[in-house]
Amino acid sequence: MNQDIHVVVEHLRGQVADITYVALAAARGLAAGSGGSLAAVLLGHNDEGLAGDLGADRVLYIDDPALADFNPEHYAGALTELISADPPRCVLFGDTSMGAETAGILSARLDLPLVSRCRSVDTANGALSFVSQICGGKILVEGALPEPVSLVTMVPGHYQPEEGRGAVAPEVIQTSISPRVAGRVTFNAYLEPAVGDIDISSVSVLVAVGRGIANEDNVEMAEELAEALGGAVCGSRPVVDQGWLPTTRMVGKSGKRVKPDVYLALGISGAPEHVEGMSGSELTIAVNTDVGAPIFDVAQYGSDVDLLDLLPVLIEQVQAAKEG
Amino acid sequence: MNIVVPVKLVPDLVEDLEIDESGITLDTSWLRLILNEVDEHALEQALLLKEAHGGTASVISLDGEGVDDVLFSSAAKGVDHLIKLTGLEFGDDLNNHAVARLYGAIVERLEPELVLIGVQAHNDLDGSLGPLLAEYVGMPYVGYVSGITVTDGKCRVLKEYPGGLIAEMDVVLPAVLGVQAAEAPPRYVAISRIRQAMKTVSLDEQAAADPDSGGGPTIDSMFKPETGERATMIAGDEEEVAAKIVDLLGELGKV
Ligand SMILES: Cc1cc2nc3c(=O)[nH]c(=O)nc-3n(C[C@H](O)[C@H](O)[C@H](O)COP(=O)(O)OP(=O)(O)OC[C@H]3O[C@@H](n4cnc5c(N)ncnc54)[C@H](O)[C@@H]3O)c2cc1C
Ligand SMILES: Nc1ncnc2c1ncn2[C@@H]1O[C@H](COP(=O)(O)O)[C@@H](O)[C@H]1O
Numbered sequence: 001m002n003q004d005i006h007v008v009v010e011h012l013r014g015q016v017a018d019i020t021y022v023a024l025a026a027a028r029g030l031a032a033g034s035g036g037s038l039a040a041v042l043l044g045h046n047d048e049g050l051a052g053d054l055g056a057d058r059v060l061y062i063d064d065p066a067l068a069d070f071n072p073e074h075y076a077g078a079l080t081e082l083i084s085a086d087p088p089r090c091v092l093f094g095d096t097s098m099g100a101e102t103a104g105i106l107s108a109r110l111d112l113p114l115v116s117r118c119r120s121v122d123t124a125n126g127a128l129s130f131v132s133q134i135c136g137g138k139i140l141v142e143g144a145l146p147e148p149v150s151l152v153t154m155v156p157g158h159y160q161p162e163e164g165r166g167a168v169a170p171e172v173i174q175t176s177i178s179p180r181v182a183g184r185v186t187f188n189a190y191l192e193p194a195v196g197d198i199d200i201s202s203v204s205v206l207v208a209v210g211r212g213i214a215n216e217d218n219v220e221m222a223e224e225l226a227e228a229l230g231g232a233v234c235g236s237r238p239v240v241d242q243g244w245l246p247t248t249r250m251v252g253k254s255g256k257r258v259k260p261d262v263y264l265a266l267g268i269s270g271a272p273e274h275v276e277g278m279s280g281s282e283l284t285i286a287v288n289t290d291v292g293a294p295i296f297d298v299a300q301y302g303s304d305v306d307l308l309d310l311l312p313v314l315i316e317q318v319q320a321a322k323e324g
Numbered sequence: 325m326n327i328v329v330p331v332k333l334v335p336d337l338v339e340d341l342e343i344d345e346s347g348i349t350l351d352t353s354w355l356r357l358i359l360n361e362v363d364e365h366a367l368e369q370a371l372l373l374k375e376a377h378g379g380t381a382s383v384i385s386l387d388g389e390g391v392d393d394v395l396f397s398s399a400a401k402g403v404d405h406l407i408k409l410t411g412l413e414f415g416d417d418l419n420n421h422a423v424a425r426l427y428g429a430i431v432e433r434l435e436p437e438l439v440l441i442g443v444q445a446h447n448d449l450d451g452s453l454g455p456l457l458a459e460y461v462g463m464p465y466v467g468y469v470s471g472i473t474v475t476d477g478k479c480r481v482l483k484e485y486p487g488g489l490i491a492e493m494d495v496v497l498p499a500v501l502g503v504q505a506a507e508a509p510p511r512y513v514a515i516s517r518i519r520q521a522m523k524t525v526s527l528d529e530q531a532a533a534d535p536d537s538g539g540g541p542t543i544d545s546m547f548k549p550e551t552g553e554r555a556t557m558i559a560g561d562e563e564e565v566a567a568k569i570v571d572l573l574g575e576l577g578k579v
Contacts, residue, residue: 012485052518069491070373072455073464097468097485100444101502104455104463108424114451115541130541133549134447136337141449143544150541152450184464186494188480193488205578229578241365241505247488254468254484254504261576264569283576284557285569290338296533301572302555303565314566321570321579 001148003036004088004125007200008079009043009054010098012070015191016050019094021164023154024055024061026121027092028163033123034089040170041091043067044079048172055166061174069187070098076105077179081256083110085177087149088130092121095153096253103151110282113146137272137294156276197248198232205231206260208251208278209239212267212288212307216244221311222266236268252277266307270295325379325474326499327370328436329403330427332453333357333388341548348543352415359394362442368506369472370440371402373522377474379437381403384430386423386532388413393518400517406525409532419540420448424456426532431461436498438479440540443467443502450540458500466495467502 001115005027010017024040031038040056042048045068051059059180064080066074079102083091093099095117107114117129128145130255133155145152200206207226213219219233226233233249251258252275253302263281267288268274278284286299287307296302303310335341336356344351368379381396382405385391391414395406409426412418431439439461444452458465470490471482474497484504485489495501558568573579 012449012489017486019568034342038421071493072466074520099457100452101467104451105459107451108421108456108459111539113539115450116451118337129544132449134449135335135341135350136446137549138337138341139343139546140548140549141543143541146541182464183464184496184499186440188492188494191482191490191492193490205573229573237505238361242509250488254486254488256487262573283572284555285572287565291557292340296555296557298553299555301558301568303558305562306564309564310565313562314569317570318573318579321574 001087003091004032005031005034005036005038006041006088006091007038007056008041008091008093008099008102010094010096011044011047011050011052016054017085017094017096018097018161019154019156021055021157021161022159023094024164025159025161026154028055028088030121030123030128033126034128035126036089039088041079041082043075046191048262051172053165054170055164056170057094059170059172061172063174064178066179066181067181071185071187072101072105073185074179074181076101076109077181078177079106080109081177082175083149087151090145091151093151093153095155099153103153108258112149112151114151114153115143115145117153117155119151119155119158133272149286155272157279194248195245197246200232200234200249200251201258204261205229206234206258206263206269207231208234208236208263208265210236210266211238213239214308216242218308219244221315225311225315225318228315228322236274243317265295265299268295269293270298292307325373325377325438326434326436327373327379327381327438327440328384328431328434329363329367329370329381329440330384330453330457331363331367331391331394331396332360332423332442332445333385334360334447337446343546344459344550348546349417355415357388357390357414359463359502360442360445362503365506366440366442366503367398367403368508368510369503371509371511372507373438373472373474374402382407382434382436384409384427386412386414386426388415392527395527396515396521396525400513400522401511403530407528407530410529412532412535418535419450419501419537420453420456421450421539422535422537424453424460425536427453428460429430429533431457438482438497439463439500440503441500443469443504452502454500454502463493463498463500465500465502466493469501470505471507472501
């Protein structure tokens with residue numbers, strides 16, 4: 001048992017994910033409070049080069065061919081050994097496709113408490129605490145990070161990734177751990193996202209539609225508006241899952257991150273998974289009949305009129321303004 | 325192909341959420357519970373696989389308001405076996421570790437080839453059910469799954485990463501998969517068919533074991549986030565709102 005803080009590095013095809021720097025930024029404060037040091041835990045194969053800008057005191061590197069690509073079983077296997085051999089005070093992951101399941105498996109396997117979706121972690125007089133968001137960010141929950149060891153997953157948006165980058169390359173310590181591979185899960189290949197469609201991350205005016213658009217036919221009105229504005233239509237996950245828009249148009253955690261000059265959010269509630277992808281927009285205008293919808297916390301301007309009433313009028317007015 | 329779908333009811337976020345007097349839990353008196361949205365996708369995926377390969381599909385739920393409706397509507401969609409755990413309800417301060425252990429005991433008895441479960445729920449403070457359950461029953465887990473093909477006792481899954489990238493993985497059965505999206509939108513079922521299921525299908529009610537919440541954190545306080553600056557609301561009807569939006573777009577040179 002020691003007081004160290006570990007951050008498990010998330011990387012995909014040679015690129016460290018932003019959430020890792022967010023977690024490192026959060027972990028820095030924890031390590032200061034716990035009196036331990038901050039270690040980035042890098043799992044991979046021939047991936048030592050990714051260690052350079054990790055803002056940690058040292059990097060614990062586990063190199064194995066079985067870790068060349070993310071595999072929940074192999075990651076959990078390697079981390080089981082690392083954590084059991086010398087348990088740190090706290091292990092941070094991203095609340096992501098890689099981090100959430102790895103942390104969950106370890107929590108059950110090692111009987112270690114897991115606190116997921118933390119916005120922030122803090123320390124006062126050596127006592128480590130968390131603030132986690134539940135119910136789509138409508139409720140926050142505060143508590144102590146359980147002793148002696150706790151697992152944490154972090155959501156983005158509350159620490160700057162830049163704070164998790166280091167100016168000097170940390171020492172890399174290669175461990176002798178190899179994941180015990182049970183062979184139950186095998187990585188085969190990456191399937192690339194479809195190409196050929198426009199790239200919504202480089203469009204300056206986005207008309208974004210959510211479930212409030214109600215049906216596929218109404219999407220046409222959004223298309224018409226986007227066309228009049230020289231922009232493009234994108235949407236929330238449910239709209240894409242319904243097949244009303246192609247996957248390439250999804251904004252958010254599982255979709256694209258966009259930073260347009262104008263983001264017109266129509267019938268989108270503003271779930272954290274959506275906001276993650278659009279909070280960098282220059283100007284957000286939200287239209288949602290529910291005045292309490294979280295999207296109004298993100299937007300600069302809003303209206304609670306019915307989007308289906310608004311769209312025809314707006315299209316007409318935009319067209320008139322362009323002609324005028 | 326026998327498939328089990330454990331489901332979870334969660335607070336409907338459209339409603340106002342209130343914190344109760346204890347300050348560490350939601351006030352359940354006004355709470356409206358709905359089926360976790362990704363569980364609907366897990367259920368749909370189970371039905372698609374059942375249609376392709378035969379076998380049975382079972383749904384497991386804890387008790388609670390609205391649970392019977394969820395169970396009967398899944399029967400109307402094609403689920404064979406409805407299991408309701410009685411004696412404990414959603415909202416009873418059960419964490420996911422406890423629910424995973426309760427569901428795990430049933431999964432072990434049913435011995436399915438696949439357990440399909442929603443990848444997460446918005447109130448998973450102590451981790452999502454899927455990986456916890458998988459580990460308790462000793463099965464492999466892969467989450468964020470949006471495609472599943474089964475051939476020769478092996479399962480090929482599509483796992484989502486941000487930006488639309490997908491990893492194709494093979495998973496040995498039996499396995500627990502955390503479903504993000506089914507291969508088709510969840511099917512609609514008419515109320516009349518749900519009513520019919522209520523008359524013809526029976527609920528398999530089983531008494532829940534004593535819950536074990538070990539493995540989750542304790543909560544000191546629950547509160548609502550301070551709202552930062554809220555959007556300036558544009559007054560008026562759609563004509564006026566459209567005019568203001570056109571003004572805003574005009575200022576940025578977009579019209
Ligand atoms: C692991 C994971 C990853 C996810 N990734 C993403 C992601 O990348 N992108 C994403 O968007 N979501 C993602 N989600 C889903 C996310 O949690 C939300 O469920 C989703 O963003 C909600 O979409 P929505 O706002 O369109 O729908 P809803 O939440 O249903 O909101 C619809 C809104 O429309 C309003 N409305 C209805 N009718 C009208 C009308 N006529 N006029 C005006 N307003 C109206 C309603 O008041 C409501 O607020 C993910 C979820 C999970 C679990
Ligand atoms: N197969 C299982 N099904 C249900 N619960 C289990 C199972 N295995 C372990 N548990 C529970 O998980 C907790 C941790 O178990 P263990 O990992 O064996 O220490 C204990 O409370 C067990 O009751």
